[in-house]
Every structure is written in structure tokens, then in C-alpha cells.
Amino acid sequence: MSQILQKAAKYRTVSTILQHGEAHLRDPYTLPPEIITPPTPRKERKPDDITDFPQQKQVLLPESIPYPEGKYRPASVPYVAGFYPYNCYLQKGKIYQWCSCGISQANPWCDGMCNASATRNRPIKFNVDTSGYYKLCNCKSSANAPFCNGTHRQVIRQYHAGYRGFYELWGWAAFMGTTGFMIWNFHN
Numbered sequence: 001m002s003q004i005l006q007k008a009a010k011y012r013t014v015s016t017i018l019q020h021g022e023a024h025l026r027d028p029y030t031l032p033p034e035i036i037t038p039p040t041p042r043k044e045r046k047p048d049d050i051t052d053f054p055q056q057k058q059v060l061l062p063e064s065i066p067y068p069e070g071k072y073r074p075a076s077v078p079y080v081a082g083f084y085p086y087n088c089y090l091q092k093g094k095i096y097q098w099c100s101c102g103i104s105q106a107n108p109w110c111d112g113m114c115n116a117s118a119t120r121n122r123p124i125k126f127n128v129d130t131s132g133y134y135k136l137c138n139c140k141s142s143a144n145a146p147f148c149n150g151t152h153r154q155v156i157r158q159y160h161a162g163y164r165g166f167y168e169l170w171g172w173a174a175f176m177g178t179t180g181f182m183i184w185n186f187h188n
Helices: 002-009 151-159 165-187
Strands: 086-090 095-097 125-128 130-136
Touching: 151 165
Parallel strands: none
Antiparallel strands: 086 130, 095 125
């Protein structure tokens, strides 16, 4: 009995999330964790501020969902899932899969719809070293993906300047005006 207790005293728990830094030894596709230090805090915070942590860094990301062998996938532009970023609470060390195609029904998280449609966009695996609220890109055009860098402001301007945004806006206005005119005439 005493030998079993002596062996049990040497056991230690290894977390399945990357909090302790050893879970990457079991998964060859997950890169070892890297400690990133945040920039100096800003003096004034505004509701429309973008996430400035972590800074943009070029890292080779493995595909979470590999392409089916022998199937051609054309180069594609992601769908705009929304014009404003998600403000999400992320846990320290937990691995998240951010949808980069915009097709997912569970935005900003990937639900595997990219595997069922003709897109070359694949989810991005990431984690954070500090639990807290982060703004995740929803326009799918951020250079700091999966974190927002303010690109959605340009996307909104370009959308309304283009023919689709123009006709969508005026089509909506014409529909509401016609509906109001019909209701007014019905009651008179």
C-alpha cells in the first residue's frame, strides 16, 4: 500500500489546453505555446477601439480541415459575416477555431461549412495567454486575423459605394415607402 502511495505522489496532471505548455507534445499540428507580451496600455479607451494584442506576426498555420484529395477549390474571397467585430470572452490557453470563410452558422467560430462548400478559406486555430474580452474580426478581411484591426470600417464604405450596396439601400427605402403608401391608402 505504501508503494502505491509513493508512486501516486509523483503523478501530476497535464492540462489538455495549452495553459501548461505540454499539450502540444501530443498534437503535431499545434505549435508550441509562445509567451507574447501586450503593448503598453492606452490612456483613453473608446467603445469602438480595436484589439491591438497580439500584434500581427507571420506564422505558418496548419489547416484544421484539410482539402479533400484531388478536389479543385478555386481561390475565394470570404463572405462578410457582419460589419462589426464580435466582443468575445476568451479563456487562457484554450484552443479556438476562428471561421475565415464567413459561411459558418456559428460565427465567429468554425462549424465545418467550409468543407461542404467551394471555398479555399480554412479556419484559424489560435489561443490567448490572458483570459479576457477580445474583439474578433467579423468582416473576414482583417490583416490581424482572427483579431479585429479596424478593416470593417473600409468594408462598409466600399459596400455602400458599390452598386450592390446602393441598390440594396434604395431598394429597402422604396419597399418601405411603397408599403407605407399602401397602408395609408387602405385606411383612407
